[in-house]
Amino acid sequence: MRGSFGGDSKSNEKITLKDSLEDNHSLNKNQISKSNRPTPQQSQNSNANVYLFPSNNNIDENLRSSNDRDYAAADSVRVKIPQNPTNSHSSNSQTQLDKNLDKNQENIDSIMLDSIAENRFRLYDTPNENSFKITTLSNNEREKRKIQQDEVIPQKAQKIQQVDENEENISEEAKTQKAWRLFLVLGTFALCFVVFILAVYAKIIAKPPNMDPYNKKSRDYPWSVKADVDIAMRGQISSLDNYILATSKKLYRVSIYVPSIYEEKRELLFQLLHLYADFDIKSLRDSIEKGGNALIATNVNSIDAANLRILNQKLARLGVYKKCTFTYINKTSLQDGEIKTLYARAQVTHEKGSQTPLDIEVLQTMQSFENGDITEENTLEKLNVLLVEYKNKDIDLSKECYTPIFTHNSDVKNNASTRIDRGLDIAVEKIERTYPFKNLMQPLLGFTNYGKKIINDKMYDDKMKLVAQSGVEKYRDGILSPKRDGKILGMADKGGNIILNRHAKTYERTDGFQVQLTIPLTLQSKIQDILNDAHKKYKAEQIVAGIMDPTTGEILALASSSSFNPNIGKRDKDIASKMRVAAAERSFEPGSTIKPLVFAYLANKKWINFQENFDLHDGIYQLRTYTIRDSTPLKSATAEQILIKSSNIGMTKLTRNLSGKQMQDMFQAFGIGESTGIDIANEATGLLPKPSILNREVEKGTASYGYGLRMTFIQLLRSYAPFNNGGFLVTPHVTKHFIAPDSKIFYPSIESPRQIISAESAAYMQKILHRVVKEGTGKRADVAGLIVGGKTGTARERKDGETIYNGSFFGYASDGKKTYTIGVVTYGSQANEDYYAGQTAAPVFAKIADLLAQEGYLERK
Secondary structure, three states: OOOOOOOOOOOOOEEOHHHHHHHHOOOOHHHHHHHHOOOHHHHHHOOOOOOOOOOHHHHHHHHOOOOHHHHHOOOOOEEEOOOOOOOOOOHHHHHHHHHHHHHHHHHHHHHHHHHHHOOOEEEEEOOOOOEEEEEEOOHHHHHHHHHHHHHHHHHHHHHHHHHHHHHHHHHHHHHHHHHHHHHHHHHHHHHHHHHHHHHHHHHHHOOOOOOOOOOOOHHHOOOEEEEEEEOOOOOOEEOOOOOEEEEEEEEEEEEEEHHHEOHHHHHHHHHHHHHHHOOOHHHHHHHHHOOOEEEEEEEEOHHHHHHHHHHHHHHHHOOOEOEEEEEEEOOOOOOOHHHHHHHHHHHHHHHHOOOOHHHHHHHHHHHHHHOOOOOHHHHHHHHHHHHHHHHHOOOOOOOOOOOOEEEEOOOOOOOOEEEEEOOEEEEEEEEEEEOOOOOOOOOOOOOEEEEEEEEOOEEEEEEEEEEEOOHHHHHOHHHHOOOEOEEEEEEEOOOOOEOOOOOOEEEOOEOOOEEEEOOOHHHHHHHHHHHHHHHHHHOOOEEEEEEEOOOOOEEEEEEEOOOOOOOOOOOOOOHHHHOOOHHHHOEEOOHHHHHHHHHHHHHHOOOOOOOOOEEOHHHEEEEOOEEEEOOOOOOEEOHHHHHHOOOHHHHHHHOOOOOHHHHHHHHHHOOOOOOOOOOOOOOOOOEOOOHHHHOOHHHHHHHHOOOOOEEEHHHHHHHHHHHHOOOEEOOOEOEEEEEOOOOOEEOOOOOOOEEOOOHHHHHHHHHHHHHHHHHOOOHHHOOOOOEEEEEEEEEEEEEOOEEEEEEEEEEEEEOOOOEEEEEEEEEEEOOOHHHHHHHHHHHHHHHHHHHHHHOOOOOOO
């Protein structure tokens, strides 16, 4: 506001309350008082003359009056501010003057402002002076001004209220707009998120629709269902010392579609195939020149096949392959035109007698459907395959790559097409069972052959299926056989790769269990060498030897001089005659080796008078019409001497008082005539005569020294074990444990041992058998530093019109702490039986016992 409180001197504008309200709505008393107050600097630099009329006290008294005279008393009040003040006072007087001035001015300002507000005074500038003047208003002027204020103030108040309401409305609208903006932002974000989720679901998770594979985008989508099968394998067989004795492997076939190879890239292909799988380059060129789907290798091992798959991907990236076109056939109705045409053509050619194998198969398929032998779904499946074959017959597959090649896929819509890199075709050709040590563990291990399948009434080998033939392979076939093929089933992309999303189904491959044997390969191989040397020396048909732990029944070795190579392609021609495990499958008359069993049973029953001398008739005894002879003639002998000298006549007299039933019970106690339970296939049970036969005097007598009944090698080995384990009959076995695919170990169920003679009788028999080796027929079985006991035995056998002898020696070797039951049988010698029994089987036994000491199984003394 110009002119007031020392403003511009040129302005003569009068200031009224109305103008003041219009400009400022109110008058700030502090601003007015401070504006009229001279500053200390002004007071110091000038001789300011301030006139205050009347004084503060008189002004207060006049203002408290309510008549016009009181207002007139203040009319002459004037504040004058000199323009050029001079400094005529001392600093102390000036300071005191400033303080008084400030105090009086504040009182005056307050009273004047209140009076002006109440329309009692007029405030205006004085002309040509830097001052203002306050004069009183008359009653008429005050009334007039009051009326003006009463008119103006409600209008102002109404305007202020309207402005406030407008501001409130604007504020509410702003808040509403802000809320809507926030809602739109959040809604847009939510919508974008939903669209993103739907896009992911449509692109990755959901099965896309069948689209034209020539469409660039649709080729990126999965277009078919594919199943990758990982063929389960037959379990391994390993030795106790962890050598793999039998295992299975996959062999692959590698082929390539020649028209899909760019000619300028062929040399690169040859070099890389040679580098990755050591293929012969010349053979590759010869195969490629034939054109078509060229077979470039067979019997490729798993490592090379894996390398070739990697190479195939690299060749595709290098642009070696062209893209070949495939059109899919997938008819869904028997009423389809092409299906009906195919069937009609087959009928016509059949009537004319010019049908092809394809036509015959079409007619057979439809006939089977009409007879209800197959369902419509299976019929369509077969007819689709036949239709593909029919459509492809006019295509030169050796030259064409861009002409559509027809194929069938039940998960792709009919007539859909795609173009893919064919490249190398690497597929499992067959499963092969291999035996790394060839004939070393044969025939115990056994072997497998391929199964059979019929195609078009012709029988072929099913090279994906192995069938066990003999030995452990056959006995443990259920354990060794593969349980379930692995499979990955899901949508495949254009390159045929299965997409592993949440819809893909994976089935883990479950191979067969591994079988670990109780036989160490190192021990078995050395015993095999001993038998091979003996076989050459004695020219026997076959020699079998075995070692068993008498306390557990575990077989430590079971070898034969008649072995073979079981590997396919390298098998012996006479494998059929060698494949039998003679130790378990071949029975023979045990001869004198049965005498310790009879003697032990009688001694345990206390049916022997050890003080009696038995008349042996100088080695020739006539029993009714049958003549019994001893190889070592004796006039008489005690019971122990009968066994030590192996007297047939003496054994006949020891058993002459037994009934046929007692004889049978005696033999059955030692497991004769029954399976031992050994885990080898095709085990024979031998032959045990009936009680009625054994009740006859002659049959009873001959049975007492091992004729008229039959036993297997493993039965005899088992029956000698009670002499070394306290009188228990154990179950022999060659399986230590099974190893599951998840590496868990399981043990086979084995029958508990049963006691057949007392421990005292068993200990007594050890001593008697030891005397047999020291004093009797088994002297050549003795080994220095070991405790050896046993019994020889020889029996005649007719074969091909000739008499041959089966000689054997069964017993034990011990170091006083550990004992092993050992048996040796030689089959098919034409030598003299005395020579054969004592000169062949016993020396082989001795070499085996000595080997146990050399290998640390026994400790010499």
